Each structure stands twice: as structure tokens, then as C-alpha cells.
Amino acid sequence: MCSGKSPKCTTCQGTGEWRVYRCPRSQLKGPAWAACLWASGVHGSALPNAGGVLDQPAAWSDAVALAKTEMHAYQNDKSKEPRNG
Numbered sequence: 001m002c003s004g005k006s007p008k009c010t011t012c013q014g015t016g017e018w019r020v021y022r023c024p025r026s027q028l029k030g031p032a033w034a035a036c037l038w039a040s041g042v043h044g045s046a047l048p049n050a051g052g053v054l055d056q057p058a059a060w061s062d063a064v065a066l067a068k069t070e071m072h073a074y075q076n077d078k079s080k081e082p083r084n085g
Contacts, residue, residue: 002014002016003016004016004017020074024074031063032067035063035064035066035067036067036071038060038063038064038067039064039065039067039068039071040067040071
């Protein structure tokens with residue numbers, strides 16, 4: 001994907017966004033899924049390294065922040081879709 005930089009992109013057409021037509025979990029593997037688990041609070045107060053939040057690697061903090069942003073955007077888009085019924 002072009003990250004929204006190319007109008008010729010076959011995935012996003014230059015918007016940086018794309019529709020997901022199946023469960024996002026089926027698209028996530030390994031570290032990406034782990035970041036989503038951490039971001040959603042599934043692991044509660046347990047952190048990957050000893051110590052507090054400030055003792056965690058910067059990459060971990062960045063991954064969790066990115067996952068939270070993406071999860072929020074997905075939920076926001078999902079809430080705008082018309083409901084059947």
C-alpha cells in the first residue's frame with residue numbers, strides 16, 4: 001500500500017484507507033495481533049518487560065499506540081455502516 005501517496009494505488013486509490021470485508025483478526029499475524037491485544041487491554045496490567053510503562057521498549061509503546069489508533073478508526077467506520085433489520 002502507498003500510505004495514501006499515490007492516486008494510482010490499486011489498494012487505496014491514494015486515500016490511505018481501504019475497506020475490510022472480513023474479520024480483521026484473520027488478517028493479523030504475530031506481532032500485529034499481539035499489539036492489538038495489548039492495546040485493547042486484554043493483558044490487563046501485565047507488561048512485556050519488568051517495571052512500569054516507561055520501562056517498556058519504545059517500539060512496544062509505538063506499536064500499542066498505532067494499534068489503538070487503527071482499532072478506534074475501525075470501530076468508528078463500523079458504527080457508520082447501515083444496520084440490517
